Amino acid sequence: QSTLALADALPKAELHMHLEGSLEPEMMFALARRNGVDLPYADEEALRQAYQFNNLQEFLDLYYSGMSVLQTEQDFYDLTWAYLERCQADNVIHTEVFFDPQAHLERGVAFGTQFEGIYRALSDGRDKLGISFRLILSFLRHLSEESAFETLELAMPYLDRIDGVGLDSSEMGHPPDKFERVFRRCRELGLKVTAHAGEEGPPDYVWQAINQLEIQRIDHGNRALEDEALTALIAEKGLTLTVCPLSNLRLCVIDSLADHPLTTMLDKGLHVTLNSDDPAYFGGYVNANFHAMIEHLHLTPEQVVQLARNSFEGSWLSDADKQAAL
Numbered sequence: 283q284s285t286l287a288l289a290d291a292l293p294k295a296e297l298h299m300h301l302e303g304s305l306e307p308e309m310m311f312a313l314a315r316r317n318g319v320d321l322p323y324a325d326e327e328a329l330r331q332a333y334q335f336n337n338l339q340e341f342l343d344l345y346y347s348g349m350s351v352l353q354t355e356q357d358f359y360d361l362t363w364a365y366l367e368r369c370q371a372d373n374v375i376h377t378e379v380f381f382d383p384q385a386h387l388e389r390g391v392a393f394g395t396q397f398e399g400i401y402r403a404l405s406d407g408r409d410k411l412g413i414s415f416r417l418i419l420s421f422l423r424h425l426s427e428e429s430a431f432e433t434l435e436l437a438m439p440y441l442d443r444i445d446g447v448g449l450d451s452s453e454m455g456h457p458p459d460k461f462e463r464v465f466r467r468c469r470e471l472g473l474k475v476t477a478h479a480g481e482e483g484p485p486d487y488v489w490q491a492i493n494q495l496e497i498q499r500i501d502h503g504n505r506a507l508e509d510e511a512l513t514a515l516i517a518e519k520g521l522t523l524t525v526c527p528l529s530n531l532r533l534c535v536i537d538s539l540a541d542h543p544l545t546t547m548l549d550k551g552l553h554v555t556l557n558s559d560d561p562a563y564f565g566g567y568v569n570a571n572f573h574a575m576i577e578h579l580h581l582t583p584e585q586v587v588q589l590a591r592n593s594f595e596g597s598w599l600s601d602a603d604k605q606a607a608l
């Protein structure tokens with residue numbers, strides 16, 4: 283009980299959250315009405331009923347169709363603001379969020395429309411709610427490296443307000459090395475880099491993310507544990523893993539929350555953090571992920587404090603700001 287209250291009360295950072303994955307059914311319907319989009323569901327409840335996934339791809343199919351209601355700058359603002367209010371409720375005082383520009387460009391929504399709506403909300407969140415942020419442009423790995431380069435070109439005018447790049451979407455069959463050149467270019471431009479790896483994909487994809495993409499964090503990373511040398515390397519390098527328990531459960535990466543490898547990761551000295559990934563689809567925001575792990579893995583108060591510390595240490599805050607938060 284008190285461990286749950288401790289988790290709620292601690293200031294935390296979130297390092298793995300897709301803004302489009304925070305689109306709650308109520309807002310999806312509201313934006314559909316506002317933009318004259320027809321949704322293939324009778325109501326919010328029917329939509330929620332459809333959130334039953336056997337794997338990552340089944341989720342992604344709904345995720346990409348759901349985000350089709352996002353069309354105007356105000357839509358992106360409203361989406362981002364609603365997420366920031368959830369941060370405030372959960373004592374998340376710093377957040378590093380992904381957005382998927384290619385998924386909106388494909389629907390004819392300009393990069394600047396997406397970006398300005400998101401950025402204005404993040405700035406308001408900083409000024410009015412005291413929540414600091416980093417913004418991460420995520421490339422879709424099921425598309426080509428050429429498409430990623432084109433997206434980077436569109437992002438050029440905004441790069442002074444974009445902190446890093448990521449790599450998400452369908453993992454199997456789209457290994458990190460497919461994006462080696464575009465990630466090198468991003469690093470040369472001074473962007474931070476992270477990538478989803480080892481969520482469904484094998485340890486080899488995590489090796490590639492480290493060695494070929496030179497990532498500064500690993501998003502998910504669950505399957506790295508299958509490889510002892512890889513696990514040792516991640517520990518030695520002090521690479522942060524952004525772990526998402528409720529996502530893992532809903533995408534069948536694990537069979538039950540009691541089977542989650544979080545405590546194994548902690549015991550092996552990995553710098554793990556808890557995150558919500560796509561909270562509107564997976565059943566909860568940051569505190570819900572802490573609660574799930576406390577209840578099913580019986581985390582100690584010390585482990586909960588460690589996870590909160592890790593979230594700041596693994597963030598892209600300046601060293602001075604990290605010290606202030608810790």
Ligand code: HPA
Pocket residue numbers: 300303338345450451452453478481529559560
């Ligand atoms: N994995 C890969 N791609 C994604 C995810 C995820 O968990 N969420 C949104 N895009």
Ligand code: ZN
Pocket residue numbers: 298300450478501559
């Ligand atoms: Zn993710």
